[in-house]
Every structure is written in C-alpha cells, then in structure tokens.
Amino acid sequence: MTEQEGDTAEVDVMEAGLRTRSWSEIRSLFALDPDATHLNTGTVGAVPHEVLDVVDRVTREWTGGLLDVYPPGLYPEHRATIAKAYGVDQDELVITHNATEGMARVIHGLDLRAGDEVITTSHECYSVLSNLNLLRHRHGVVVSTITLPTGFDVRAEDIVARFAEAITPRTKVLAFAGITLFTGTMLPIRALCELAHRHGLTTVIDGALMAGMLDCDFRALGADFISCSGSKFQCGPLGTGLLYVRNKVHPEHNPVPLPTFWPIISTWYPMQGMPPPRTTTSVESCNIGDFLQSAGSASIARGAALARACELWDEIGRDRIERRVFELAEHARAAIAERFGTGAMYSPGTDQRLRSPLIAFHPFRDAADAWNVKKVAEFVSRLESEHRIWTRWTEFDVEGSPHQHYAARLCTHLFNDHAEIDRAVAVMGQLAERMS
Amino acid sequence: MRAGVDLPEPVAAHRHPLAALTRLHARQLFTYRGDAVAGSWQSAAPVPDLATAIPSIYNAGLGARGTSYVVHVRPDAYWDTSPPRRVTAADVVRGLKRLCTPFHRSTALPYFLSTIRGMAEYRDGHPASLRTAAELAEHAGTHDIAGVFALDEQTLVVEVSSPAVDVIDVLALPCASPAPVEYDAFLPDSPDARRALRSTGPYRPVAGSEGLLRFEANPAWRPESDLVRGRPASVFTVGPDEHAPHLDLTVEGEPTSSLLGLDYLVLDPSGPLGEHTARLAIAGALTRTAHSIIPPGNVGHQPIAPTETHGALPAALTLTLAHADTPHARTTALAVAADLITVGLTIQLRPLAPAQVHTAVTGAVRDWDILLDSWFPDWGRDNARAFLLPLCHSRHSATGAGDSWVDELIDVALASLDDPTGSISALRSAELHALAEAIVVPLSFRAPPGPAADLPVLDALGGLVDLTATAAEVPDRLPSPRHVSEVSR
Numbered sequence: 075m076t077e078q079e080g081d082t083a084e085v086d087v088m089e090a091g092l093r094t095r096s097w098s099e100i101r102s103l104f105a106l107d108p109d110a111t112h113l114n115t116g117t118v119g120a121v122p123h124e125v126l127d128v129v130d131r132v133t134r135e136w137t138g139g140l141l142d143v144y145p146p147g148l149y150p151e152h153r154a155t156i157a158k159a160y161g162v163d164q165d166e167l168v169i170t171h172n173a174t175e176g177m178a179r180v181i182h183g184l185d186l187r188a189g190d191e192v193i194t195t196s197h198e199c200y201s202v203l204s205n206l207n208l209l210r211h212r213h214g215v216v217v218s219t220i221t222l223p224t225g226f227d228v229r230a231e232d233i234v235a236r237f238a239e240a241i242t243p244r245t246k247v248l249a250f251a252g253i254t255l256f257t258g259t260m261l262p263i264r265a266l267c268e269l270a271h272r273h274g275l276t277t278v279i280d281g282a283l284m285a286g287m288l289d290c291d292f293r294a295l296g297a298d299f300i301s302c303s304g305s306k307f308q309c310g311p312l313g314t315g316l317l318y319v320r321n322k323v324h325p326e327h328n329p330v331p332l333p334t335f336w337p338i339i340s341t342w343y344p345m346q347g348m349p350p351p352r353t354t355t356s357v358e359s360c361n362i363g364d365f366l367q368s369a370g371s372a373s374i375a376r377g378a379a380l381a382r383a384c385e386l387w388d389e390i391g392r393d394r395i396e397r398r399v400f401e402l403a404e405h406a407r408a409a410i411a412e413r414f415g416t417g418a419m420y421s422p423g424t425d426q427r428l429r430s431p432l433i434a435f436h437p438f439r440d441a442a443d444a445w446n447v448k449k450v451a452e453f454v455s456r457l458e459s460e461h462r463i464w465t466r467w468t469e470f471d472v473e474g475s476p477h478q479h480y481a482a483r484l485c486t487h488l489f490n491d492h493a494e495i496d497r498a499v500a501v502m503g504q505l506a507e508r509m510s
Numbered sequence: 511m512r513a514g515v516d517l518p519e520p521v522a523a524h525r526h527p528l529a530a531l532t533r534l535h536a537r538q539l540f541t542y543r544g545d546a547v548a549g550s551w552q553s554a555a556p557v558p559d560l561a562t563a564i565p566s567i568y569n570a571g572l573g574a575r576g577t578s579y580v581v582h583v584r585p586d587a588y589w590d591t592s593p594p595r596r597v598t599a600a601d602v603v604r605g606l607k608r609l610c611t612p613f614h615r616s617t618a619l620p621y622f623l624s625t626i627r628g629m630a631e632y633r634d635g636h637p638a639s640l641r642t643a644a645e646l647a648e649h650a651g652t653h654d655i656a657g658v659f660a661l662d663e664q665t666l667v668v669e670v671s672s673p674a675v676d677v678i679d680v681l682a683l684p685c686a687s688p689a690p691v692e693y694d695a696f697l698p699d700s701p702d703a704r705r706a707l708r709s710t711g712p713y714r715p716v717a718g719s720e721g722l723l724r725f726e727a728n729p730a731w732r733p734e735s736d737l738v739r740g741r742p743a744s745v746f747t748v749g750p751d752e753h754a755p756h757l758d759l760t761v762e763g764e765p766t767s768s769l770l771g772l773d774y775l776v777l778d779p780s781g782p783l784g785e786h787t788a789r790l791a792i793a794g795a796l797t798r799t800a801h802s803i804i805p806p807g808n809v810g811h812q813p814i815a816p817t818e819t820h821g822a823l824p825a826a827l828t829l830t831l832a833h834a835d836t837p838h839a840r841t842t843a844l845a846v847a848a849d850l851i852t853v854g855l856t857i858q859l860r861p862l863a864p865a866q867v868h869t870a871v872t873g874a875v876r877d878w879d880i881l882l883d884s885w886f887p888d889w890g891r892d893n894a895r896a897f898l899l900p901l902c903h904s905r906h907s908a909t910g911a912g913d914s915w916v917d918e919l920i921d922v923a924l925a926s927l928d929d930p931t932g933s934i935s936a937l938r939s940a941e942l943h944a945l946a947e948a949i950v951v952p953l954s955f956r957a958p959p960g961p962a963a964d965l966p967v968l969d970a971l972g973g974l975v976d977l978t979a980t981a982a983e984v985p986d987r988l989p990s991p992r993h994v995s996e997v998s999r
Binding site: 198 | 567570573574575577578580627656657661662665667669928929930931
C-alpha cells in the first residue's frame, strides 16, 4: 500500500522534497480533522496549513497599508506560476473567484446571437444551466440540452455520439463539464473537442473538478475555455478559481480560429479604440488574461494562496497526485461495486476513459428509493452525524426514467487512504442495510 | 355576511361564488398573501401555505431538469378531527385524485391535466361503472397518478411532463386542497360531502340556525403554522338574507385587482352557428373593445387591431344567449343582444344561476347558442396557461375553438414554457387561429370586481377577496424564497 511508504509521522515534510514523501506525511500537510473521513472533495477540498498561513500573512501585509494595491491584484506572477502548471501561458490564465464566475464570464462573453445554438447536457452544474438560460432569454440563443447516459457500462463513444447527433448548422458552442458533479463521469474531453474542431465550434468546459485532480495540459485538451475551481481538488481557499482562455492558435491542439470573445467585467479593456484583432498564430495579439483579471481591487491574499496551493501540487508532483487519486478511486469503485453491485452505480466503470474519482451510487435495495430524496439525504446525513464520514448526495435525470434520481457520491483525493475508504464503504453498506 | 350558503367542497371551489369562504377553512400547499400591494411582485408570488417552502433548486425542492418537485408538508398543520390529525402528503395526493373523478368537472382541471405527469391518464382511467363513493375510494386506493406520490407522511413528489414555471401556481388553486380520508365516504362535492367539510384553516364551517352558514374558530388551527392567514373575527355568519351585513359578497364592487380578465362570448358551433360565416357575421356585428383573448398585462398578450369581418347570417334566426345572473353580465348581455338585433337576429336571454354557469362552461349542459362569460387569470406571473388552455383548447375546454391546429399550438406552447421565445410565439399563433374560428369572441377586458367593502383582494385566484388577512406582522413570518429545507445541501 502506498501510504506505508516512509511512514514517519513527525517529519517536517516541508523541509524535505515533497515528491519523495509518503502519502501519510503529505496528509499531515492538510487542515483535516483526524477523526473525520473527508470523501467530499467534489464539493470542497481540505486546505493545506501552509496555504492558510499565506492567506493570513498576505492579508495582514496588505491590510491598512498605503501601497498601490492594483498591480498585484492582476496577479502577474501567480498567474504565470499557475499557468505553467497547466501547460499554458500567463496571458491565457485568469484567477477567478470560482468556476461559476469563470463560466458566467465566458458564456456571456461569447459573441452569440439570436438563433445560435449551444449544446450542453442536463448534468451540468446549476450555475452553467442558469447562465445558459439567461443567455437564451437575453439574446434568443437556443440551448439544446442532451441527457448524458448513466451507469457502469456507459462508453465514451455513446457520449460523443449524442453530442454529434445534436449538432446542427446553427450550432456554435459545445458546453460541458470535464467531469460531471452528479455522476462523476469523466467526459471524453479530447474527443468532444475534436468533434467541435471538425464543425468549427467553440468549446466551453466546466472544469470545476479538473484542477488539482488531473495532471493536464489545458492547451492539449483542445478546448477554448476551461473554468476550474481552486477550492475543490486544487485545495486552495474558498473563493478561488482558475480560468483558461485560449489566446493563441496551436493547430496541433486546436486548429479552429479563436472565437470572438468580449471580456466582460474588465477595468483595463481599452477605453478608446479596440483591442487588436485576435491572433491567428501561436503568438498572442493581446493579454486577454489581463483584460479579464482587471476587475477593480482584488484580494491579493486570495491569489497568493491559490498560487501556493498550486506550487505545493507541483512540488508533490501532479503526475503523482493524479495516479494517487485514481488509484484510491479504483479501490473505492471496486469496494462499492462489490458491496452494492455494479447495477447500483451511476458512475461509469467498464470504460476506463470515463472513470473519475467521483463515484455516485444507489445504496438501497429498493430501486424506487433512487427517487426518494429524503432517504438518500438521510443516508448522507447519518454518515456525517453518526460516523463522521463526509460525502454528499447528488441529483440528476436518467434517460428513460420520468423521475429525478438521487445518489450518494464519494470522492477520493490525495489525503485519503485505503483504510478509511474501506471503513467508509463498510459503514455505508451497514447503514444502507439498516435503512433498506 | 350576505352570501349563499351552499359552500362547495374545495375540489369544486374554482370560480365558485363562495370561493372566498373556502379560503377561511381550506389551506393549500401554496397560496398568495393578501397583504401585498396590488400590482406588486409580492401580490403575484406564491408563498408556502401547508408546504414548508416553495420548492426550488436552492432548497433541493426542484431538480435541475425542472420536472420533479419535492414538497415538504408542515408538521404543525392539522385537520379539525377529534383528536386533531396531522395534514399529510397522502391527503394532498387524495385531493388531487378527487379532482380527476367524473363526478365533478372543475374548470381548473385543464391546468392539472396539461401539467402533472400521469394526471390525464388517471382521469381517463375511471371506469364508467363507478357509481358510489365506496367504489370511487376503492379505485383511488388501487390506482395512482404516476407523477404524484408521497415519500413519507410529510413529503410529496410532484412530477411534471415538461418544465413548467407555473406549477406552484397550479398547486395553489383552492381546488388542489388536501382531502382528508373522511372524504372517501362521499362523492366529490356531493351534498353529503358539503355537509361534512373538514377544516385546515382558521375557521371551520358549521351549520347555523335558520339556514345560516356559520364559520367558527377552528381549534385545531395553529396561528404559528399559518404564515398567511389570520383570524380577524371569532365567528362569521353567512346567509343570503342577512340584514345589514358587514360584508355583502353578492354585490360586485369596484375592481381593485390589477390583473385584467376578459368578457367573451362562446358561439356554439354545434347549433345554428355551425357555419363559420355565421359566426363571423356575429363577431362583426358586435361593439367590442377587446380583440385578443389574452388581455394586456398577461403573458402572451399581443395587440390585435380590429378587422372587418365578412360573414353572412341565415335569415330569421332566433338565438339563445345565456349569461350569469349578475348585474354586470345582465348589462353586457343586453348590449350584445342590442347589437345582434340590429342585424336582424332574435335574441332570447337566459340568465343562469351559478351552478348553471358551471354546467354551461364545462359543456355538461348545452342549451344555448351564445354563452356570455368572464374569465379572470388564476395567477399573475407566467400565466400563459391561464387563458388559451381553458378557453380555446378543444381537448381541455368544452367551449374550445375546435381547431386541432390551435390545440397543437397550445400544446407546443405549454411544452416549452421555460423557453418564452418559443412558447409565446406559439401562444400568439394559437390565439390568432382561435380568433379566426370565431367560436370564442372577446368583448372587453376588465379587472375582476372587488368586494363591496374595504377588504384585501388577491391579484391571483381570479381576484379573490381575502377574508383572512389581518395581521400586520405577517410579512415577517414569511420565509425567504431561499428558505433552506431540511434536505438542503
């Protein structure tokens, strides 16, 4: 088991190279209640002590001073640090308040007109559907919503086919979650982006759950926009997010010309004249990130803390973290499948490409309890109150079912270990049995 | 109070002249506040009544798909049984099933049939052989509305066929009141049922002396459980011949509601007006100020200019014009008759008692050629459903336009209520087609008549007088729309 590597509890892990430290040592970096099992990073992650210290220190440094707060509020260095971790450049990276803010600014910054179509899914976060509905009302944009398939045996090709079938000559945008928060389905991002490329479409990805979980190169994914949370798997403070805005053309990743984009909410969008035309090459024609980042005074501590969280990830090793997170997820998936059966799982399992560390399942014997929100909510609540196991319940529609389905969902992250996952699944099984 | 004493069972309260009295004793999952300024958003916004909150995505009461509502029934609302018994989700289910029976056809039923999943199938599934209350109860006990079910004693799920922004308003109609198990012993709105009404509100109806109806304080009602109603008097006495009453519900006062309704004619296409040209001739002969079915201020209204119609009437035609026996309807009917006499028609006026109006509107009795009626919107926001469906849809309205294309357009509009662009466009198109048929002929727009006293009037529910609004502190007792439910994330 990985967590047994070099298990020395009292080591000052900050002084040693984090890449070589054991997972139990790395767990000690986090402000976690030792008696609690945190399996809900999909909602909010645990913040490293050091990141909390940065929030505190930088807040104090900049509070009540007479320094010019505007330049550091553009976070030039922090954005560069974070951008590098995701394979992009500083001008393509914005520190936002959360994934919702990023998605809203993208959705409303797109140059969409009445009759233009956006294809999305009914399994998107509320904030995405809400902003798309606003767009529909404001501009007459047509929002075409597909229902994603659910279940253990879903395959990536099924998902790509649904998007492909929904594309019409009026389609302008594909908007989808990289990983859905309800069923934890990792959408075939690259394949969907390639589909978009073939049709000349803009791609908007809700990457709320991607940052800090995946060791990914945003540019190589081929998307135009990716909006991430900084406080979920990236474990930054609440109120932090990342937004990737494609600002140059690398044909090997995305050959489609840059979309017309209006950086709404901006202090430094030109007050006279227009920004230069968007580039058609791999050299940017403007710093679109600055346009978006400049939005009045900002919390300098927030950006610094998120940057520190990202640096910690770089020090631990993003590739190592991804392997750890997914290895724990496979352990959890197998345990849940064994205890509850693959038929109880809403999250994909057969197709490895669709697996994520978020696993949603139906815990009860009676299938009809899947639309009993009170029972599912009580299940999650009792895990917390009686066993100090933090999960959450999710809701979504299931193709062919007239009901809204509710599921229990757990997530694994680098600070979890096999033993607590085993315990949690065992407790869930017992509790579900009692409640069934 | 001067009013009739034939208090209906809540299932029959829609458009009933005593609906204001129903509000005294029957609560619904949702309702409207009587203390809001007329025309303000609060006056049209539903608030929780027997429910703990308005279901929304914020409080996990509505799924993101917009088709599944979870309603939590207050645990502190009781029937006036002995001992008092808690109002349950099963009572709500029973009430909705009772709305579907063949024994009473509510004019509000189209709203439910077109919204709630499985309600039309449940309505249609009643065997023709059903005769008794016991048989009806047996049927209700063994059949379900697919989209309405109780998760437990206090939790209800209502599933709708497609996202609809007016579901809460539909469930706020008094005819959707919960029904206690005791009602299973009676056919809906039968005389026996009316004599055995139960109460969840601040008052309960009891038989008074000398044919009077008396509302006395309901001991099972807890003021703290009711965020909307007060109990302004200890007793209400109601009778048709009350001398010097504090309030006369039989008199129509000046309108105070800000929502416009419609005076309109239905020209019966199954009689002498079967020819389209004859109906056009009648429409063209009338002095009218309204030329659209949906009045201004309601969703889907479109200004329509008067057009010259060219029709032809058969010679020496005698037509029966039926109308409610109220001063306003009498005056309007006389004006209509005067117009039609000038084009050579002979008009026989037929005043109708309230019960006869109901049978005329629902098509149960069709002994008229022209029906004069008024329709006021049942709710004020997102109320596209509230005019064309009950007035023009031939599957849902006995007086409908009879044009399948109109029906189809209305269906399209109702299936896309969450997309105003598509929905309103379909509605407008449906309205134009319905007007061209000249079965429904708008006469004038008007707000519902107010009470003959200074009393609050709800903008919704057709301008219902609120006899329960008293407490100045009511606004503070209402929860925020973002009230957190027990299952909130």
